[in-house]
Every structure is written in structure tokens, then in C-alpha cells.
Amino acid sequence: MSSSLxxxxxxxxxxxxFVYVRSKEEEExxxxxxxxxxxxxxxxxxxxxxxxLRRDVYLRIANLVRKLNQFDNWVLVLPPWGNxxxxxxxxxxxxxxxxxxxxxxxxxxxxxxMEFEDYVKVHGPRIRSAYVLQHYDEEWSGNWQEKYDERxxxxxxxxxxxxxxxxxxxxxxxxxxxxxxxxxLSVQGYASSLLPLLTKEDDSRSIxxxxxxxxxxxxxxxxxxxxxxxxxxxxxxxLKEAQRFRHEVLNSDDTHDKTQVxxxxxxxxxxxxxxxxxxxxxxxxxxxxxxxxRNSEIPxxxxxxxxxxxILKRENLTTVFVATDAPAQEVEELRTLVEGVxxxxxxxxxxxxxGGDGAVAIIDQIICSxxxxxxxxxxxxxxxxxxxxxxxxxxxxxxxFNRLCGKNAKCEQPAKWKISY
Ligand SMILES: Nc1nc2c(ncn2[C@@H]2O[C@H](COP(=O)(O)OP(=O)(O)OP(=O)(O)O)[C@@H](O)[C@H]2O)c(=O)[nH]1
Ligand SMILES: *[C@@H]1O[C@H](CO)[C@@H](O)[C@H](O)[C@H]1NC(C)=O
Numbered sequence: 001m002s003s004s005l006x007x008x009x010x011x012x013x014x015x016x017x018f019v020y021v022r023s024k025e026e027e028e029x030x031x032x033x034x035x036x037x038x039x040x041x042x043x044x045x046x047x048x049x050x051x052x053l054r055r056d057v058y059l060r061i062a063n064l065v066r067k068l069n070q071f072d073n074w075v076l077v078l079p080p081w082g083n084x085x086x087x088x089x090x091x092x093x094x095x096x097x098x099x100x101x102x103x104x105x106x107x108x109x110x111x112x113x114m115e116f117e118d119y120v121k122v123h124g125p126r127i128r129s130a131y132v133l134q135h136y137d138e139e140w141s142g143n144w145q146e147k148y149d150e151r152x153x154x155x156x157x158x159x160x161x162x163x164x165x166x167x168x169x170x171x172x173x174x175x176x177x178x179x180x181x182x183x184x185l186s187v188q189g190y191a192s193s194l195l196p197l198l199t200k201e202d203d204s205r206s207i208x209x210x211x212x213x214x215x216x217x218x219x220x221x222x223x224x225x226x227x228x229x230x231x232x233x234x235x236x237x238x239l240k241e242a243q244r245f246r247h248e249v250l251n252s253d254d255t256h257d258k259t260q261v262x263x264x265x266x267x268x269x270x271x272x273x274x275x276x277x278x279x280x281x282x283x284x285x286x287x288x289x290x291x292x293x294r295n296s297e298i299p300x301x302x303x304x305x306x307x308x309x310x311i312l313k314r315e316n317l318t319t320v321f322v323a324t325d326a327p328a329q330e331v332e333e334l335r336t337l338v339e340g341v342x343x344x345x346x347x348x349x350x351x352x353x354x355g356g357d358g359a360v361a362i363i364d365q366i367i368c369s370x371x372x373x374x375x376x377x378x379x380x381x382x383x384x385x386x387x388x389x390x391x392x393x394x395x396x397x398x399x400x401f402n403r404l405c406g407k408n409a410k411c412e413q414p415a416k417w418k419i420s421y
């Protein structure tokens with residue numbers, strides 16, 4: 001053998017060893033959730049629920065995963081976004097991953113998360129055990145206690161058991177899921193009430209909780225709630241688009257508005273009164289189904305305009321940004337009634353393609369949350385999410401927890417869910 005060939009061979013051996021050692025190191029350094037030890041929690045929410053309640057359910061389940069991590073390494077598999085009742089610009093069957101809306105590295109700073117499509121790439125559409133959560137069908141006994149029991153299914157579910165392979169099959173998120181086991185579980189309690197169930201079955205590497213809105217927050221408004229909520233930062237592309245609009249149309253930027261945030265949300269605790277907001281007021285005006293469903297709490301356009309005009313005057317401002325699901329002619333009617341400049345955000349086709357109605361909703365929410373003063377709609381989860389954004393940025397609570405009044409004489413203002421830990 002020539003000496004140069006020996007050298008080449010030696011080099012090859014060295015290089016292979018090097019690569020091997022490197023990959024070993026990497027394996028150890030990402031032990032948390034490494035292929036070998038990870039367990040996966042999948043979940044979904046009642047298909048009838050909207051975008052912003054689904055975001056709330058994420059917080060409940062994220063903090064369940066946080067607690068599960070005391071026992072094992074759990075990864076939360078994120079349910080794709082699609083088939084939402086209110087989304088008129090997204091065809092049924094089109095799904096968006098979480099990264100279209102949220103900053104994945106930021107979510108991962110609270111718990112380990114993974115897109116459903118990535119789960120399928122590695123494990124296929126296979127899940128070990130599925131539980132359909134439901135409320136108890138039994139007579140209310142009067143005393144509330146935390147509990148869960150396996151029960152016959154109260155509602156119909158779309159999964160079918162196929163004898164030939166003894167596996168449950170069902171369509172979800174545009175994929176045919178295969179589940180080895182499926183049970184219905186009556187639950188009364190918090191997300192963490194399910195801890196015994198999930199830690200007991202340690203041969204189930206993947207567990208799927210359907211109808212997760214059935215369980216309550218462990219710690220609504222507490223430190224864990226707010227940490228999980230703060231980890232839900234928006235995707236950079238949406239922030240950038242909102243920033244462009246604020247700058248070009250509303251003369252608003254983070255330096256002047258005092259709304260700068262640290263790159264890592266864990267580095268600061270929000271402080272009330274530090275944020276000023278841009279030189280405009282913002283309104284979330286929920287219309288459509290709310291006009292009928294909450295008739296006495298939703299103002300007419302005339303009454304809404306009257307309240308907007310009062311706020312503009314009080315705040316010495318002339319511009320109002322309106323986020324709304326109203327049809328265009330209602331916006332035009334409102335425009336004629338407002339004594340000031342009414343601004344709405346009109347998405348480009350590019351934005352709609354990238355994230356559909358969800359992207360527009362988030363951009364509207366970002367713009368609303370940066371205003372000097374905000375007022376929302378009675379019991380709208382869309383408004384609640386804006387209030388939380390403002391809390392996180394450190395606005396004075398008086399500029400945040402407000403809502404428009406309807407014809408009901410008694411007009412209670414929203415509860416002040418403050419960050420107070
Ligand atoms: N872009 C935009 N979309 C809105 C606005 N208001 C409502 N929508 C749309 O309508 C949906 C409202 O449903 P949710 O997000 O669940 O909020 P909600 O107002 O509490 O409504 P419900 O879930 O029906 O109680 C949003 O997800 C949006 O798709 C708005 O101001 N701007
Ligand atoms: C608006 O202007 C008036 C008169 O200049 C002033 O008294 C008031 O404090 C201002 N209000 C706000 C919210 O800045």
C-alpha cells in the first residue's frame with residue numbers, strides 16, 4: 001500500500017471518529033426530548049371554538065406539559081390551524097403551522113413544542129392512546145370535586161375502529177390518524193387533574209387529548225399563566241408587517257411609544273406605566289354574530305362612534321385605529337360618524353397567503369395593543385388577547401381594560417387581569 005493511500009485512509013478513520021464523537025456530544029446536549037426518552041402529548045380543541053379561545057387552551061395544556069416534565073421528558077405537539085368557523089379567506093382543508101403565527105424559539109423557552117407535521121415526519125400519523133375529554137353526564141351532586149373517570153362517549157366522535165387491524169382511524173388536520181387505543185373520559189377539573197392518568201401509562205409514548213377545552217386553567221392569572229402567555233410571541237414576519245403599518249400610517253414606533261421589549265421574554269418582568277403607546281386610540285369592534293348573540297351589550301355603530309369620539313377628545317388625539325370583523329359598508333358608515341381619522345388595516349394578498357385570516361387577526365391585535373388607549377368588545381376573547389399584550393408591554397391598566405357599552409344601562413367594564421407577581 002502506498003504511503004499516501006495509508007494517509008488518506010487514516011484521515012478517513014479520523015474524520016469518521018470525529019463525526020461520531022460530535023454527534024454523541026450533540027445527542028447528550030439535547031437530552032431533553034431526545035428521540036429515545038421523549039413522550040409526546042397531542043391535543044385539540046372543539047372545532048367550534050375560535051382562534052383566540054384556542055390560544056387560551058394552549059396555555060392550559062402547555063402548563064400541564066410543564067408539570068409532566070417533572071416525571072418524564074414531554075414534547076407538546078401543536079395542532080395545525082385550519083377549518084375555523086370565522087375564517088372566511090381560508091379554504092376548508094387548508095392548515096397553517098404554528099410558525100406562521102408564533103415565534104417557535106420563544107415557545108420553546110417555556111416548554112418543548114413541535115409542529116404536528118414534524119411529528120408525522122418522524123413517527124408517522126400514529127398515536128398510542130387517545131382520550132376524548134367530556135363533561136360528566138350525571139346528575140349534578142352539588143359538591144364540586146376534581147375527578148375523571150372512563151365513561152361511555154357522550155358525544156359522537158369521528159374515529160372508527162377497524163377490526164382487521166384493531167386500530168382506530170380518523171381524519172384530523174388533513175391526515176388519517178391511527179390510534180391503538182381510544183377512550184372517552186369524563187373530567188371535572190384542571191389541566192393538572194390529568195397528571196395521574198398521563199404519568200401512570202408510561203408505556204404510552206404518545207397520548208392525544210381531544211376536546212382539551214374541557215379542563216380548566218391550573219393557575220389562571222398566576223405566574224405560570226403569564227409565563228406561558230409571554231412565551232407566545234408573534235412570528236417575526238407579522239410583527240414586521242404591523243411595525244411597517246404603524247410607522248407609515250400611524251406615526252408609531254417602539255422607541256417613541258416606549259414599547260420596546262427584550263429579545264428574551266424571560267429577561268424582564270413587565271412594569272405598569274412604562275409603556276406610552278402610539279399617537280392613536282384603538283378599538284376592537286366585534287360585529288357579525290356578536291350583534292345578534294349579545295344584542296344588549298354590543299353598541300349600534302352610532303353609539304360606538306359616540307364613545308370613540310369621547311375617548312378621542314379625552315385623550316387629545318385625532319386618530320382611531322379600528323380592528324373589526326365588520327363588513328366593509330359598516331366600516332364606511334362608522335367612518336362618517338367618527339370625528340377624526342378612522343384607520344383600518346387592509347391585508348395584501350401576500351399576507352393572506354402566508355397566514356390567512358389568522359395573520360390578519362394578529363396584525364390587527366399588534367396594532368391595537370400599541371395604541372395610547374384601547375377599548376374592546378364585551379366578552380370577546382379577541383379583545384382579551386389584546387389586553388394581555390398590553391399588560392405584557394407595561395401599559396397603565398386604565399388604558400387597557402375597557403370596553404364599548406351597548407344599550408344595556410349597566411355597563412360593567414372588563415375585569416383587570418393584571419400581571420401581579
Ligand atoms: N382581522 C380581524 N379579525 C377579527 C376581528 N374580530 C374578529 N375577527 C375574526 O373573528 C374571529 C373571532 O373569534 P374569536 O377569535 O374566537 O374571538 P371572539 O370575538 O371571542 O369570538 P367567539 O370565539 O365567537 O366568542 C377571529 O378569530 C377573527 O378571525 C378583528 O378585529 N380583526
Ligand atoms: C389633554 O389636554 C388638556 C388641555 O391641554 C390637558 O389638561 C389634559 O391633561 C390632556 N389629556 C391627556 C390625556 O393628555
